[in-house]
Amino acid sequence: MKLQCRIEVVNRTHMSLNIRSNGKYLNSTLALGKETKSENEYFILHFSNANKLGTKYRLNFMKQVFSKYLNEGKVTIRFEEPPHDLCIKCEAIQLKCFMKLLKQCVTGEAKNLRISTLANISVTSKDNAPSKLVIRDRSEFPSKGLPRTLETLTLAGLKLCNFRRDILLLSQLSVLDLSSNEIEKMPPEFGRMPNLSELYLANNQLGLKGEVDWRWLLGPQLPNTLKLLDLSCNELKYLPKSMWKLQRLVTLKLDNNKLSQLPATLGRVATLRYFTVSQNVLTSLPCSLMQCHLEQLDISSNKFIYDTFPNKQNIPTLKNFCMGSLVNIASKVVLKYRLFYDRKTIPWTLVEFLDNANMCICGTPVVDTVFVKKEFDLKDYFRIVVCDARSSRVDFECYFCSPVCLRKLCRT
Numbered sequence: 055m056k057l058q059c060r061i062e063v064v065n066r067t068h069m070s071l072n073i074r075s076n077g078k079y080l081n082s083t084l085a086l087g088k089e090t091k092s093e094n095e096y097f098i099l100h101f102s103n104a105n106k107l108g109t110k111y112r113l114n115f116m117k118q119v120f121s122k123y124l125n126e127g128k129v130t131i132r133f134e135e136p137p138h139d140l141c142i143k144c145e146a147i148q149l150k151c152f153m154k155l156l157k158q159c160v161t162g163e164a165k166n167l168r169i170s171t172l173a174n175i176s177v178t179s180k181d182n183a184p185s186k187l188v189i190r191d192r193s194e195f196p197s198k199g200l201p202r203t204l205e206t207l208t209l210a211g212l213k214l215c216n217f218r219r220d221i222l223l224l225s226q227l228s229v230l231d232l233s234s235n236e237i238e239k240m241p242p243e244f245g246r247m248p249n250l251s252e253l254y255l256a257n258n259q260l261g262l263k264g265e266v267d268w269r270w271l272l273g274p275q276l277p278n279t280l281k282l283l284d285l286s287c288n289e290l291k292y293l294p295k296s297m298w299k300l301q302r303l304v305t306l307k308l309d310n311n312k313l314s315q316l317p318a319t320l321g322r323v324a325t326l327r328y329f330t331v332s333q334n335v336l337t338s339l340p341c342s343l344m345q346c347h348l349e350q351l352d353i354s355s356n357k358f359i360y361d362t363f364p365n366k367q368n369i370p371t372l373k374n375f376c377m378g379s380l381v382n383i384a385s386k387v388v389l390k391y392r393l394f395y396d397r398k399t400i401p402w403t404l405v406e407f408l409d410n411a412n413m414c415i416c417g418t419p420v421v422d423t424v425f426v427k428k429e430f431d432l433k434d435y436f437r438i439v440v441c442d443a444r445s446s447r448v449d450f451e452c453y454f455c456s457p458v459c460l461r462k463l464c465r466t
């Protein structure tokens with residue numbers, strides 16, 4: 055039996071000399087086998103990329119097994135000779151099966167089980183904890199399911215209608231490419247992926263049915279790790295207002311959708327550098343975008359109105375600044391000083407109210423929803439701008455936090 059897992063080998067001789075181990079868990083394969091000559095002697099072979107020849111541990115020299123955290127997928131096996139502790143981390147069910155077989159070998163119950171002899175154990179590089187898998191045809195799916203050690207997975211152009219839920223088990227996955235399928239929705243549990251940094255969902259059918267359940271994107275883990283999000287060539291008509299929670303997002307691709315407006319909060323993603331939103335139906339951009347230090351912005355083929363005469367609109371007067379409600383005043387303070395809030399401390403309606411705050415042209419958060427449309431030249435703000443040939447001046451929806459900012463806005 056072979057077990058794909060992550061292992062840290064702690065050499066106890068080093069520890070007695072006060073040499074500390076590096077604490078690194080390496081992708082490994084453990085193989086349980088039987089000695090060729092003896093019927094009752096078993097051993098474990100440990101392979102990793104750093105140790106391709108493998109280290110042999112005889113079960114006769116096994117000293118102790120620490121299995122208190124077996125349910126969490128953690129076990130440590132201590133050997134007398136060599137004086138090593140194998141600290142194993144693995145998917146819990148697989149680890150339990152392995153430990154059960156190990157126990158049977160020790161107690162002698164494994165006599166009737168077929169366990170490979172040393173000569174028959176071969177560990178191919180594929181066996182050795184694969185970290186990358188590309189599937190371009192449905193027939194290529196591994197019969198044993200997706201290896202839990204995957205860090206990069208490509209399932210592109212397979213006409214998948216549904217998201218494969220076994221992907222949710224890949225806790226080490228950092229790059230997932232599901233482009234060119236027919237996926238209409240993602241499960242909310244996807245938001246719990248702990249290590250995902252690049253997600254390619256281009257050429258799917260997200261938003262086909264109008265209403266989109268965005269919980270998969272805003273879940274508890276994903277916003278902390280996601281750096282690249284490709285949602286181009288879908289059917290999206292809107293984006294969630296809490297999109298700003300993707301606090302590590304660097305690249306966002308939204309080309310070829312049906313977006314008529316971007317969330318006013320988008321500029322709160324301070325890390326955003328590459329943003330493409332060509333071939334949509336946008337008529338204006340949120341002013342918060344001017345706060346982002348974008349390296350590249352592509353807004354070509356949208357519905358911006360290139361008006362030679364500035365449109366006459368009702369400029370808000372000082373009346374808009376009459377004393378706001380207590381909620382508004384308190385919210386501004388919470389946002390200004392970045393005070394922590396969540397659904398456990400305040401009502402969820404308030405959480406939503408704070409999450410949806412807009413941004414003034416000066417960068418201060420604003421909870422009011424009144425805005426003025428104002429034309430700006432994109433080239434003044436962003437390094438590389440791809441836009442239609444007519445003009446690089448487009449309308450921005452400008453929110454304002456104070457009479458000072460409003461006056462500034464009207465003057466420019």
Ligand SMILES: [Zn+2]
Nearest residue numbers: 414416455459
């Ligand atoms: Zn302001």
